[in-house]
Amino acid sequence: MSKGRDRADARRIVEQQKAAERRRRVTIWTSVAVVAVLLVAGVIGWGVLAGQEKTGADNLTTPSAAVDGGTAFPVGSGPVVVDLYEDFMCPVCDQFETQTGATIKQLLSEKKITVRYHPVSILDRASNGTQYSTRAAGAAAAAAVAGKFVEYHDVLYANQPAEGSDGLTDARLIELGRSVGLGDAFATAVDDRTYDAWVTKVTETFSARGYTGTPTIVVAGKRVEGPNRTLPTTAVFTQAVNQATG
Amino acid sequence: MDVREQSARGAAVWPWISTVARLGLAAVFLTAGGLKVTDLAASARAVNAYRLTSYDTAKVIGAVQPFLEIALGLLVLVGLAVRLSAAVAAAVLVIFMAGIVWAWARGLRIDCGCFSEGGELAGGRTAQYGWDLLRDAGFLILAGILLVKPRTRWSLDGFLLGARR
Numbered sequence: 001m002s003k004g005r006d007r008a009d010a011r012r013i014v015e016q017q018k019a020a021e022r023r024r025r026v027t028i029w030t031s032v033a034v035v036a037v038l039l040v041a042g043v044i045g046w047g048v049l050a051g052q053e054k055t056g057a058d059n060l061t062t063p064s065a066a067v068d069g070g071t072a073f074p075v076g077s078g079p080v081v082v083d084l085y086e087d088f089m090c091p092v093c094d095q096f097e098t099q100t101g102a103t104i105k106q107l108l109s110e111k112k113i114t115v116r117y118h119p120v121s122i123l124d125r126a127s128n129g130t131q132y133s134t135r136a137a138g139a140a141a142a143a144a145v146a147g148k149f150v151e152y153h154d155v156l157y158a159n160q161p162a163e164g165s166d167g168l169t170d171a172r173l174i175e176l177g178r179s180v181g182l183g184d185a186f187a188t189a190v191d192d193r194t195y196d197a198w199v200t201k202v203t204e205t206f207s208a209r210g211y212t213g214t215p216t217i218v219v220a221g222k223r224v225e226g227p228n229r230t231l232p233t234t235a236v237f238t239q240a241v242n243q244a245t246g
Numbered sequence: 247m248d249v250r251e252q253s254a255r256g257a258a259v260w261p262w263i264s265t266v267a268r269l270g271l272a273a274v275f276l277t278a279g280g281l282k283v284t285d286l287a288a289s290a291r292a293v294n295a296y297r298l299t300s301y302d303t304a305k306v307i308g309a310v311q312p313f314l315e316i317a318l319g320l321l322v323l324v325g326l327a328v329r330l331s332a333a334v335a336a337a338v339l340v341i342f343m344a345g346i347v348w349a350w351a352r353g354l355r356i357d358c359g360c361f362s363e364g365g366e367l368a369g370g371r372t373a374q375y376g377w378d379l380l381r382d383a384g385f386l387i388l389a390g391i392l393l394v395k396p397r398t399r400w401s402l403d404g405f406l407l408g409a410r411r
Binding site for chain 2: 023044045048049124208212
């Protein structure tokens with residue numbers, strides 16, 4: 001009787017050991033699986049990035065009119081350089097154009113400043129997947145090649161779509177181009193998205209310089225902002241230009 | 247007797263609490279990763295906005311991070327090596343919180359990029375660092391529950407052990 005009990009005890013102990021062993025094995029292998037899955041996910045992310053970079057580099061067409069490492073369009077010939085980083089979808093940029101645009105035009109005609117326009121696309125997410133920021137900036141590059149950047153820039157802001165809407169269609173972008181005298185070469189570039197990869201490069205240059213929001217206004221290498229990092233008033237902007245003029 | 251009864255009841259209830267925590271944590275990571283994965287350039291800019299690394303490094307982090315978040319979310323969802331997955335999730339959350347504290351301390355005015363592509367805030371909007379931290383702390387509690395009580399219902403762990411727990 002006691003022998004039978006011993007045997008039952010022994011069997012139970014063996015089974016417990018087996019179960020513990022099994023648990024240990026499962027824990028080890030599931031842990032290995034977790035690490036493997038995370039590594040694979042990381043490598044996929046890396047691969048997707050590398051693929052996107054390669055596609056971007058392959059499709060890069062730098063517009064002939066661009067300066068500053070091929071990332072900006074210069075307007076005017078004044079001594080003070082004003083760098084304007086704008087997104088065509090950005091309402092605050094429109095506000096700046098409405099508020100200070102006339103002053104900029106005047107300073108340009110007085111040959112006090114050279115404006116370098118950097119059309120960036122940081123608001124692609126705000127157009128329901130149509131990437132309006134990139135398309136509009138790419139179209140502006142095509143306009144610059146045809147020598148009509150400022151005209152097209154102004155008409156785009158005059159017709160700015162609401163942030164979060166689909167944005168303007170390619171057809172509408174071309175139509176607006178025609179309204180300022182742009183021709184078939186422009187239309188083809190918009191349809192083919194010739195300068196989209198270039199817009200990505202401009203945006204990366206913008207980020208690499210440590211800028212994160214639009215509009216970013218830089219006068220003679222110094223960022224101009226209102227109090228509390230708000231949009232500078234025209235007075236603040238003009239003062240910065242005058243200071244730089246010396 | 248009383249104590250044992252109580253602990254028996256606790257043993258029955260904990261797997262359910264942990265299951266809820268597990269599914270919640272999975273939803274958090276899947277949402278966070280899913281919102282970022284469609285625009286890796288924006289994700290890179292969000293990382294860059296913290297000004298912790300060079301832009302090139304931020305680009306790699308920005309690309310890898312959403313994929314890691316989704317993978318982690320899936321692992322937690324199916325319940326594979328729950329304790330380890332929860333530990334990784336907790337570590338990731340602590341890193342995120344450290345990032346937010348860093349941005350706060352340096353006076354950067356950025357969207358944390360937790361559930362969006364983030365970036366610098368436009369004039370007039372203020373950063374919600376306090377709320378972001380509080381929310382992350384809530385997620386950290388979910389991960390903590392799983393660290394302490396990793397046994398859950400409908401988990402791959404349970405299935406592999408062949409045990410009805």
